[in-house]
Amino acid sequence: MVDQGGARGGQNGPMQTETTTSTSGGGPCAPRRGRPRSEAAEQAIVAAVERLMEEGTGLAELSVERIAAAAGVGKATIYRRWPNKEALLVDVVARLEEQPEPVLNGVGVRDSLIAMVDDIRRRGLAKRSRWALKAALGQLEGWPELRQLYKERIIQPRRELAREIIRRGVAEGVLRDDIDIELLTEMVIGPILVRAVLWGEGPLDDDGLAEQMVDAVLTGAGVRPSGGESH
Amino acid sequence: MVDQGGARGGQNGPMQTETTTSTSGGGPCAPRRGRPRSEAAEQAIVAAVERLMEEGTGLAELSVERIAAAAGVGKATIYRRWPNKEALLVDVVARLEEQPEPVLNGVGVRDSLIAMVDDIRRRGLAKRSRWALKAALGQLEGWPELRQLYKERIIQPRRELAREIIRRGVAEGVLRDDIDIELLTEMVIGPILVRAVLWGEGPLDDDGLAEQMVDAVLTGAGVRPSGGESH
DNA sequence: AATTTACGATACGGACCCGTCTCGTATCGT
DNA sequence: ACGATACGAGACGGGTCCGTATCGTAAATT
Numbered sequence: 001m002v003d004q005g006g007a008r009g010g011q012n013g014p015m016q017t018e019t020t021t022s023t024s025g026g027g028p029c030a031p032r033r034g035r036p037r038s039e040a041a042e043q044a045i046v047a048a049v050e051r052l053m054e055e056g057t058g059l060a061e062l063s064v065e066r067i068a069a070a071a072g073v074g075k076a077t078i079y080r081r082w083p084n085k086e087a088l089l090v091d092v093v094a095r096l097e098e099q100p101e102p103v104l105n106g107v108g109v110r111d112s113l114i115a116m117v118d119d120i121r122r123r124g125l126a127k128r129s130r131w132a133l134k135a136a137l138g139q140l141e142g143w144p145e146l147r148q149l150y151k152e153r154i155i156q157p158r159r160e161l162a163r164e165i166i167r168r169g170v171a172e173g174v175l176r177d178d179i180d181i182e183l184l185t186e187m188v189i190g191p192i193l194v195r196a197v198l199w200g201e202g203p204l205d206d207d208g209l210a211e212q213m214v215d216a217v218l219t220g221a222g223v224r225p226s227g228g229e230s231h
Numbered sequence: 232m233v234d235q236g237g238a239r240g241g242q243n244g245p246m247q248t249e250t251t252t253s254t255s256g257g258g259p260c261a262p263r264r265g266r267p268r269s270e271a272a273e274q275a276i277v278a279a280v281e282r283l284m285e286e287g288t289g290l291a292e293l294s295v296e297r298i299a300a301a302a303g304v305g306k307a308t309i310y311r312r313w314p315n316k317e318a319l320l321v322d323v324v325a326r327l328e329e330q331p332e333p334v335l336n337g338v339g340v341r342d343s344l345i346a347m348v349d350d351i352r353r354r355g356l357a358k359r360s361r362w363a364l365k366a367a368l369g370q371l372e373g374w375p376e377l378r379q380l381y382k383e384r385i386i387q388p389r390r391e392l393a394r395e396i397i398r399r400g401v402a403e404g405v406l407r408d409d410i411d412i413e414l415l416t417e418m419v420i421g422p423i424l425v426r427a428v429l430w431g432e433g434p435l436d437d438d439g440l441a442e443q444m445v446d447a448v449l450t451g452a453g454v455r456p457s458g459g460e461s462h
Numbered sequence: 463a464a465t466t467t468a469c470g471a472t473a474c475g476g477a478c479c480c481g482t483c484t485c486g487t488a489t490c491g492t
Numbered sequence: 493a494c495g496a497t498a499c500g501a502g503a504c505g506g507g508t509c510c511g512t513a514t515c516g517t518a519a520a521t522t
Binding site: 059060084134135136137138142143155159173174175176179182183184185186188189190191192193194195197198201202212213216217218219220222223224 | 289290292306365366367368369371386390404405406407410413414415417418419420421422423424425426428430433443444447448450451452453454455460
C-alpha cells in the first residue's frame with residue numbers, strides 16, 4: 001500500500017503546446033487561431049517560484065494559489081501550462097541552476113579543486129540553492145520524480161565535474177592513485193558540504209576558505225612524519 | 232519572533248500529569264481517582280511514529296490521524312498526552328537516538344576516529360536515522376522548535392564528541408595543530424556524510440570503509456613528496 | 463465582424479488535516 | 493455500588509490545498 005498522501009500525477013514537462021515558448025525555430029506547424037499565450041506570464045510564474053524559494057518558503061507552503069498570487073496570475077494560467085503542481089516544480093528545478101562552470105582545463109588541479117569548493121561555498125550562501133538542496137534531501141522524499149530530476153540536473157553534473165578534475169589530478173600525479181576516485185571526491189567536497197549544509201551555521205564568508213580546505217585535504221590531517229610543521 | 236508557518240503552540244513535553252509515566256519514585260501526591268492512563272498506549276504511539284519514520288513516511292504525511300491508526304489508538308488518546316502534533320514529534324525526536332558511544336579514552340586517536348565514522352556509517356544504514364536527519368535538514372525548516380531540539384539532542388553531542396577526539400589527537404601529536412579544529416572535524420566526518428546523506432546511494436556496507444576513510448584523511452589526498460606509497 | 467483562444471479572478475467539489483467533542487465501554491479509586 | 497477518568501472510534505467545524513469550471517474581458521486569426 002504505497003500511494004499514501006494522494007496519488008500525484010505522472011507526466012511532467014512544461015506542456016508546451018507549440019505555442020509561444022521556444023520561439024527558437026521550432027516547427028510552428030499550426031499557428032493556433034486564438035490569442036497566444038503570454039510569455040510574460042510564464043516567466044512571471046517561474047520567477048515567482050524562485051522568489052518564494054529565496055524567501056525561505058518551505059515546500060509545504062509552496063501552494064499553487066500562493067504561486068499564482070505571487071506571480072500576479074490566475075491559477076488557470078498555471079494549469080494551462082503545467083498539468084499539475086509537480087510538473088511545475090519539476091520544471092522550475094530543471095532550470096534552477098545553470099551547469100557548473102566548465103573549469104578551464106589549463107588550470108592546475110589544485111586550482112580547479114579550489115574553484116569547485118569555492119563554487120559550493122558561494123552557492124551555500126545563496127538561499128535559492130540552499131532551498132533546493134534541503135528540499136531535495138528532505139522534502140522530496142516520497143516525491144521520486146522531483147528528487148530524481150534534482151539528482152540528474154544538479155547533483156550529477158557536479159559530481160561528474162568533480163570526478164573529472166580528480167581523475168586529471170590522479171593522471172598528473174598530483175593526487176594519490178591508491179585511493180578510490182569516489183572517496184577522493186568525498187574527501188574534497190565533504191568538508192565544505194558539512195559546513196554549508198549540515199551544520200548550516202559555520203562561517204562561509206571567508207574567501208580563503210576553499211583554498212584552506214583543499215590544501216588541508218591534500219596535505220592530510222595527520223602529522224607528517226618527515227615534513228616539518230609548516231609554521 | 233519569527234513564527235512563520237502558522238503559529239504553532241508554544242509548550243511541549245509529554246504533558247505528564249503525574250499519572251502513569253515515570254513510575255520511578257516520583258512524588259505521587261495525587262494518585263488520580265479514575266482509570267489510569269495506559270502505559271502501553273503511550274509506547275504504542277511513540278513506536279508507531281518511529282515505525283512510520285522507518286517506512287519512509289515524509290513529515291507531511293505524518294498526520295495525527297495516521298499515527299493514531301498505526302498505533303491502534305484513538306486520536307483523543309494522543310491529544311490527552313501531548314497538546315498538539317508538534318509536541319508529540321518533539322518528544323519522539325528527543326528520545327530518538329541515544330547518545331553516541333562514549334568512545335573509550337584509552338583507545339588510540341585513530342581508532343576513535345574510525346569508531347566515530349563507523350558509527351555514522353552504521354546510522355546511515357538505519358532508516359530511522361536517515362529520516363530524522365533528512366527531516367532536520369529539509370522539512371524542519373520553518374519549524375524552529377523541532378529543528379532546534381534535533382540540533383541539541385542529536386547533532387551537538389556528536390559534534391562535541393568529534394571535537395574532543397580531535398582535540399586529543401592534536402594534543403597527542405597525531406593530528407596537525409596548524410589546522411582549525413572545526414576544519415579538522417569537517418575533514419573527518421565530511422566524506423562519510425557525503426556518501427551517507429547527500430548522495431544517499433553510495434555503498435555503506437563495507438565494514439572497512441570507516442578505516443579506509445580515516446586513513447585517507449589522515450594521510451591526505453595529495454601525493455606525498457617523500458613518503459612512499461603506503462601499499 | 464466573427465471566432466477562437468488566453469487572461470485574471472474566483473467559485474466549486476473533493477480530499478485531507480488539526481484539534482475538540484461525543485459516544486459507549488473499560489478500569490481505576492472510594 | 494458509584495463517581496471519575498481513560499479508552500477506541502468517529503463525528504464535527506474550520507481550515508488549506510488541488511485541480512476544474514465559470515465568469516467577463518483581451519488579443520489574436522479568418
